[in-house]
Amino acid sequence: MTGPAPAPAPVIGVLGGMGPAATAHFQTRLVLLTDAATDAEHPIVVTWSDPGVPNRVAALQGTGPSPVPALRSGLTVLAGAGAQVLAVPCNTVHPFLPEALAGFDLQLVDMIEVAAQETAATGISTAAVLATAATLEHGMYARALDARSVVAHTPEEGTQAAVLELIAAVKAGVPIRDLVSGYEALVDELTEAGCDGVLVACSEISAVAAASADAGAQLPVPAVDAVDALARATLVAVGRTPRA
Structure with missing residues (x-):
C-alpha cells in the first residue's frame, strides 16, 4: 500500500x-x-x-x-x-x-517588518534608510526600527537627492553596473554621517546593492537589503x- x-x-x-x-x-x-x-x-x-x-x-x-x-x-x-x-x-x-x-x-x-528584524539582528544601532521620500515621510521604517531599538537615520537633503536620482535611473533603464559607484558613494557619505549600517529600503536600489556585492565591494558598514529579507x-x- x-x-x-x-x-x-x-x-x-x-x-x-x-x-x-x-x-x-x-x-x-x-x-x-x-x-x-x-x-x-x-x-x-x-x-x-x-x-x-x-x-x-x-x-x-x-x-x-x-x-x-x-x-x-x-x-x-x-x-x-x-x-x-x-x-x-x-x-x-x-x-x-x-x-x-x-x-x-x-x-x-x-517587507517592512522582516527588513527591520534583519537590521536589528545584524547589530546595527543607527541605520541609514535608503528609500523614497514618501517612505521616509510616512515613517514606516522609523517605527519598525524603533520597536527594535534601532535608530532610523534620514539622509540629509543633498544625500537624499542622490538617493532619488539613483531610484529614477533604475526605473529609466540605466544599466545597473553604471550605478554601482553612486550607491557605494552614498554608503560612504552615510557612514561619515555617523551611521553604522544601511537599510536598503527601495527595491530599485536593492538591484544596485546586489550588483555592488556581486562585484566584491567592501563597504565600510553592513548593509541590509529589504528585498533579500x-x-x-x-x-x-x-x-x-x-x-x-
Whole structure:
C-alpha cells in the first residue's frame, strides 16, 4: 500500500510591477536565495506585474489616486491562480496593503517588518534608510526600527537627492553596473554621517546593492537589503530553506 499523497506545496504570489525592474530583481533573488540543488526544490511562484498601479509616492503624499483598486485587481488574479503566501516587493506601497487585502485569504509577508528584524539582528544601532521620500515621510521604517531599538537615520537633503536620482535611473533603464559607484558613494557619505549600517529600503536600489556585492565591494558598514529579507522570509513561509 502506498501512503497518502503529500500535501501540495504552498504557492507564492508576487504582487509586482512597482516597478517592473524591482519585481524582476525580487524573483531573481528568490531563486538565488533558495537552498536548492534541482528545479523541483524551488517553490511554486505566480507573479502579477502591473506597471499601471498608480504612483505610490503621490498616493502617500495625498497628491494622487489610491493604488488600492489596482492592487485588488492583481490580488484577484493571484488568488485565482492558487497563491497562498503573498510577497510585495515594493516598500512604498505597504501602507495600502491592509485595505487592499480585505476579503482575501492570503498570508502577507510584511517587507517592512522582516527588513527591520534583519537590521536589528545584524547589530546595527543607527541605520541609514535608503528609500523614497514618501517612505521616509510616512515613517514606516522609523517605527519598525524603533520597536527594535534601532535608530532610523534620514539622509540629509543633498544625500537624499542622490538617493532619488539613483531610484529614477533604475526605473529609466540605466544599466545597473553604471550605478554601482553612486550607491557605494552614498554608503560612504552615510557612514561619515555617523551611521553604522544601511537599510536598503527601495527595491530599485536593492538591484544596485546586489550588483555592488556581486562585484566584491567592501563597504565600510553592513548593509541590509529589504528585498533579500523579503525573499528569505517568503521562503520560510512556504517551508523552504533560504540559502545561508
